[in-house]
Amino acid sequence: MATNSGIAGAAASARIPVMIVDDQPETRLGLALMVRRDPGLAIVLEAEDGRQAIDRIERAEELGRDLPRVVLMDVRMPVLDGIDATAAITRRWPNVYVLMLTTYDEDDYAFGGLEAGASGFLLKDVRAGELCRAVRSVADGDAVLTPRVTREVLARSVRASGQDKRAAELRSAFRRLTDREREVCALVADGLSNAEIAERLTVQPASAKRAVTRILAKLGLRDRTQIAVKWYQAGL
Known part of the structure; x- marks a missing residue:
């Protein structure tokens, strides 16, 4: 018969591990509160810039700890921005998926994130339910492309590339x-x-x-x- 602690441990291990990367502490807190509303998700790491994110994933790997399945990644950050961090993370850890967090005036950055290997992007004013569904979708291998910007951003970037x-x-x-x-x-x-x-x-x-x-x-x-x-x- 399984013990209560064993059941709790199994439940915890079944949750999707999530990492939050943003240079604003209040933004990280807000995202964490939304993620924690879903019992199927668990925050395993946080970082305040892209360089720190890479270092903390690397350290978790060295210690044999759970790596994030999904990283919620801000676009603009000091030291190393979200696009360069996404490229490095997805290249080194192909089973780690990245969701870029953008604002209405950062559409071009969102496209850069997709080219860097992100699995999609969300607007920063996303509601908790939508955020958690997006995390689950990405963890399951789906893309998350905000309809408002999908065609507009990709088409504009294609035209600009020539x-x-x-x-x-x-x-x-x-x-x-x-x-x-x-x-x-x-x-x-x-x-x-x-x-x-x-x-x-x-x-x-x-x-x-x-x-x-x-x-x-x-x-x-x-x-x-x-x-x-x-x-x-x-x-x-």
């Missing part, structure tokens, strides 16, 4: 996919989850998830957010 050759290469890569896979790519780029894609295409959620997995393998991409980024960079 990389015609790169766009042609990406279009060629997407043409090697099946018609259904390209349809899935378009829906991913619109910010739909696997469940929403399944409903749109009248298939089982597991089928939608398998399609995304095949697309990632064929294109050599890390996660579904990168599908969205490359789709818009291709001008599709």
Whole structure:
């Protein structure tokens, strides 16, 4: 028979570990209070800049402690900003996912975060329920792309880049996919989850998830957010 302490320990280990990175103490506190409202989430680390975030994940790894599954990352911070920190973290710890926290006037930074490897972005005025759902979605492998800025930001960044050759290469890569896979790519780029894609295409959620997995393998991409980024960079 399991003891109460054993049950409590199992429950704690089943929670999704979260890290908060922001240079403002009051912002970290506010985010922590929202995260703690969800019994399925647990804050394991905090940091006040990108350099400290990398150091603390590294230290946790050395000590054999739980690494964060999801990092809530501010964009603008001293020492090392959120974009550079995201690039370093996702490259070194591919099983750690990053959600960028941005404001209405930082859309370009949000796109930079996606290119750096973030799994999505949220506005800083997000409500607790939406924040916790986003953390769960990212932990499950979904992208979180705020509808208000998804098309606008990615399309504007693509226009600004002027990389015609790169766009042609990406279009060629997407043409090697099946018609259904390209349809899935378009829906991913619109910010739909696997469940929403399944409903749109009248298939089982597991089928939608398998399609995304095949697309990632064929294109050599890390996660579904990168599908969205490359789709818009291709001008599709």
